[in-house]
Amino acid sequence: MSKKTYLQALNEALRQEMERDDKVFIIGEDVGRFGGCFGVTQGLFTQFGEGRVMDTPITESAIVGTAAGAAASGLRPVAELMFVDFIGVAMDQLFNQACKMRFMFGGKAKVPMTLRMPQGAGIGAAAQHSQSLEAWFMHIPGLKVVIPSTPYDAKGLLISAIRDDNPVVFLEHKLLYGVEGEVPDESYTIDLGKADVKREGADVTIVATSLMVHTALAAAEKLAAEGISAEVVDPRSLQPLDKATILASVEKTHALVIAHEAVGFAGPGAEIAAMVAEEGLEFLDAPIRRVAAPFCPVPFSPPLEQAYIPGVDDIFNAVKTIR
Amino acid sequence: MSPDKKTLVKMYETMSRIRLFETKLQEFFAAGRIPGFVHLYIGEEAVATGACAGLTNADKITSTHRGHGHLIAKGGDLKLMMAEIFGRKTGYCKGKGGSMHIADFDLGILGANGIVGGGGPLALGSALASKYSKTNAVTVCFFGDGASNQGTTQEALNMASAWKLPLVFVNENNGYGISCPQCKSMAVTDIADRAAAYDMPGVVVDGNDVLAVFEAVTEAVKRARHGEGPSLIECKTYRWRGHFEGDACTYRCDEELKEWMAKDPIPRMEEKLLESGVLKKKDVEAIRARIEQEVKDAVDFAEGSPLPSPAELLEDVYA
Numbered sequence: 001m002s003k004k005t006y007l008q009a010l011n012e013a014l015r016q017e018m019e020r021d022d023k024v025f026i027i028g029e030d031v032g033r034f035g036g037c038f039g040v041t042q043g044l045f046t047q048f049g050e051g052r053v054m055d056t057p058i059t060e061s062a063i064v065g066t067a068a069g070a071a072a073s074g075l076r077p078v079a080e081l082m083f084v085d086f087i088g089v090a091m092d093q094l095f096n097q098a099c100k101m102r103f104m105f106g107g108k109a110k111v112p113m114t115l116r117m118p119q120g121a122g123i124g125a126a127a128q129h130s131q132s133l134e135a136w137f138m139h140i141p142g143l144k145v146v147i148p149s150t151p152y153d154a155k156g157l158l159i160s161a162i163r164d165d166n167p168v169v170f171l172e173h174k175l176l177y178g179v180e181g182e183v184p185d186e187s188y189t190i191d192l193g194k195a196d197v198k199r200e201g202a203d204v205t206i207v208a209t210s211l212m213v214h215t216a217l218a219a220a221e222k223l224a225a226e227g228i229s230a231e232v233v234d235p236r237s238l239q240p241l242d243k244a245t246i247l248a249s250v251e252k253t254h255a256l257v258i259a260h261e262a263v264g265f266a267g268p269g270a271e272i273a274a275m276v277a278e279e280g281l282e283f284l285d286a287p288i289r290r291v292a293a294p295f296c297p298v299p300f301s302p303p304l305e306q307a308y309i310p311g312v313d314d315i316f317n318a319v320k321t322i323r
Numbered sequence: 324m325s326p327d328k329k330t331l332v333k334m335y336e337t338m339s340r341i342r343l344f345e346t347k348l349q350e351f352f353a354a355g356r357i358p359g360f361v362h363l364y365i366g367e368e369a370v371a372t373g374a375c376a377g378l379t380n381a382d383k384i385t386s387t388h389r390g391h392g393h394l395i396a397k398g399g400d401l402k403l404m405m406a407e408i409f410g411r412k413t414g415y416c417k418g419k420g421g422s423m424h425i426a427d428f429d430l431g432i433l434g435a436n437g438i439v440g441g442g443g444p445l446a447l448g449s450a451l452a453s454k455y456s457k458t459n460a461v462t463v464c465f466f467g468d469g470a471s472n473q474g475t476t477q478e479a480l481n482m483a484s485a486w487k488l489p490l491v492f493v494n495e496n497n498g499y500g501i502s503c504p505q506c507k508s509m510a511v512t513d514i515a516d517r518a519a520a521y522d523m524p525g526v527v528v529d530g531n532d533v534l535a536v537f538e539a540v541t542e543a544v545k546r547a548r549h550g551e552g553p554s555l556i557e558c559k560t561y562r563w564r565g566h567f568e569g570d571a572c573t574y575r576c577d578e579e580l581k582e583w584m585a586k587d588p589i590p591r592m593e594e595k596l597l598e599s600g601v602l603k604k605k606d607v608e609a610i611r612a613r614i615e616q617e618v619k620d621a622v623d624f625a626e627g628s629p630l631p632s633p634a635e636l637l638e639d640v641y642a
Contacts, residue, residue, distance in 0.1 A: 025455065051455070056482065057478075057481060057482055057485060059478045059481065059482060061444050061474065061475045061478050062443075062444045062447055062475070062478040062479060062481075062482045064444065065441075065443070065444020065445050065447060065448060065475065065479075066444055066445075066447040066448040066451055066482070067448060068444070068445055068448055069385075069433060069444065069445035069446060069447060069448020069449045069450075069451070069452070070448035070449070070451050070452045070455070071448070072428070072433055072434075072445070072448070072449070073383070073433070073448065073449050073452035073453070074452060074456070075451075075452050075455060075456070077448075092438055092441060092475070093441070093444050093445075093475075096437075096438050096441060097434075097436075097438070097441055097444075097445060101433075101434060102639050102640070102641070102642055103419055103639045103640050104416060104419060104420045104424045104434070105415075105416050105420055105424065105426050105427075105428055105434055106414075106415055106416035106417045106419065106420065106428075106639070107417065107638065107639035108427075108428035108429065109428050109434075110642045111642075112642075141640050142640055142641065144641075165642035166641050166642050
């Protein structure tokens with residue numbers, strides 16, 4: 001166990017999986033000598049060579065399709081798109097091809113591919129390099145959606161994603177790359193579909209993902225100062241979704257706030273709210289609140305971008321309307 | 324490379340099998356006995372047949388929405404095909420794919436694609452896997468004239484060439500992207516010309532001459548297998564039927580159809596085999612009778628097979 005950044009944890013997961021299984025390889029734009037757009041694949045080219053860390057042309061459909069075709073042919077690719085926003089170019093290869101192969105062709109195909117994509121606002125990258133698109137992916141049968149918030153989770157979840165026999169979209173947040181935490185040096189897995197209670201509390205459940213887990217934890221501190229005990233639940237994967245942990249928390253606290261950086265309308269929070277309304281309405285003694293980005297593209301100018309990203313006060317105030 | 328007698332006869336049989344199988348589908352569709360819709364390959368049999376005749380079982384293909392011919396040419400079982408098209412649980416895809424997605428992964432077919440141009444990137448992955456694992460297998464990517472205009476196809480051509488992947492692009496140019504004629508959808512007359520842009524061989528062949536297709540693809544496969552990279556083979560052909568069964572074909576004239584029907588690949592091959600003495604008239608009749616029986620057996624199998632149960636709906640979504 002030692003302190004590592006989220007980025008180092010991801011890098012270590014990739015390295016250890018590539019050392020363990022020679023079917024694992026990396027494919028994407030500038031993932032080789034350059035080390036990846038944000039540096040996640042740094043050093044891997046030197047260690048494993050161009051045969052296993054493959055720089056592609058700027059050709060997202062071909063990257064995702066190559067990963068799908070190679071996975072269906074028995075390999076275990078880890079593809080990287082520089083920004084999740086670029087998935088629009090390649091979406092067909094993901095949702096119509098990779099995710100339907102098994103179902104459409106009689107259960108014979110296995111498509112063990114991982115597609116890593118950084119998302120999120122906060123670096124002034126504007127509307128086409130800053131989105132949070134997890135809701136798009138949650139809507140695709142055949143796909144798993146993983147969204148880690150801490151270095152520990154990032155490593156264990158990435159290893160599980162690589163070992164999973166299905167297409168997995170792995171959504172990293174750019175602002176988390178530098179976050180530090182304790183991470184075991186050895187390889188370990190975290191089951192996909194297992195939520196983690198990041199802070200225990202009694203008065204309100206805050207379900208948060210990715211960067212918003214940290215924002216929610218800060219809000220919980222502030223609420224504690226006012227005598228409100230908030231429980232913060234991080235689903236860690238949105239498909240499969242750990243309904244049981246969320247429902248158990250709501251049963252205990254009787255109140256639910258959902259926080260994510262994706263836009264609110266038809267966002268992941270809508271699904272979580274609907275699930276709790278359907279399966280745990282009797283647990284609630286207050287309306288469900290959602291804290292999310294507004295329904296607009298991500299803006300460039302710093303004050304606009306800061307207004308766009310949900311903050312500690314947004315979560316704090318949402319809780320205060322029901323507690 | 325000239326095919327041996329066994330291969331010649333096999334190619335004749337394969338083309339006949341595709342024709343008789345699909346003629347039966349045409350009849351069934353008209354009678355309302357097939358759910359959904361079907362895209363028939365009648366008239367284009369020489370392309371899949373010639374392209375697959377030189378492949379080994381380890382070689383891979385990617386197929387299209389007009390994919391029955393590819394599957395039969397790769398060794399598909401008519402019973403499992405007919406059952407799939409009838410939506411039965413005994414079909415290749417357990418009734419979940421239907422005519423448009425009929426494929427057998429065990430035969431090295433990475434799917435039959437309902438998205439025009441969808442197969443190119445997948446073929447890259449398949450070819451990359453062969454190179455990565457040093458299996459010596461080659462992937463053949465079938466795509467139409469319509470698909471040749473899709474970005475995915477251009478991306479696949481580019482990356483296959485840049486990475487010298489063992490991949491052969493077989494273009495089935497039947498002259499129309501649904502209703503849109505080639506002259507309205509691209510400025511080039513020969514799609515094979517586009518190979519030059521990717522520094523790979525581009526060859527135009529008579530797609531209704533199974534031997535010409537065989538020779539061109541075999542050469543390209545040999546090249547790919549020796550690590551010399553991809554090729555683009557354009558096979559000029561024609562679909563006798565509409566884009567789908569029920570298409571009124573208002574966008575083309577009868578004269579054009581008649582011209583192409585006169586170039587039917589199956590009698591052309593039959594004449595060659597009779598003239599050269601490879602087959603006698605009675606052999607031809609016996610082959611036909613045998614395939615008719617195969618088709619009949621396939622129909623009996625399909626009709627005798629159970630429909631899937633709604634309980635199977637959620638199976639195979641995840642591995």
